[in-house]
Amino acid sequence: MLTLRLYMAQRITALLMAPLVLGHLAVMIYAIQGGLTAAEILGRTQGSGVWFLFYGTFVLAVSVHGAIGLRVIAHEWGGLRGVVLEGVMWGAGLGLFALGARAVWAVTFA
Structure with missing residues (x-):
């Protein structure tokens, strides 16, 4: 049952990420073609709840x-199982979230 839930969670997050990646790429292309500097981009994102929600969701x-992907790799390639496997998954997820949340906070509110 856990495997099915993880499978579904990974597929649902992929569905969420697809439009967010396209949106992010569109914004980056717009910024580059518009000749915006980093300071100008930050000027537009600072204090914006919309950008906070967009990149926070991302x-x-x-x-x-x-x-979840790293969990599968650790199991198939590393042979990890049980508590160690779950620890790798949770550690990777929390690490990715902490790094990403710090970046989102810096771009939108710091």
């Missing part, structure tokens, strides 16, 4: 998706 989805 970070949450990537954290879950990546942790």
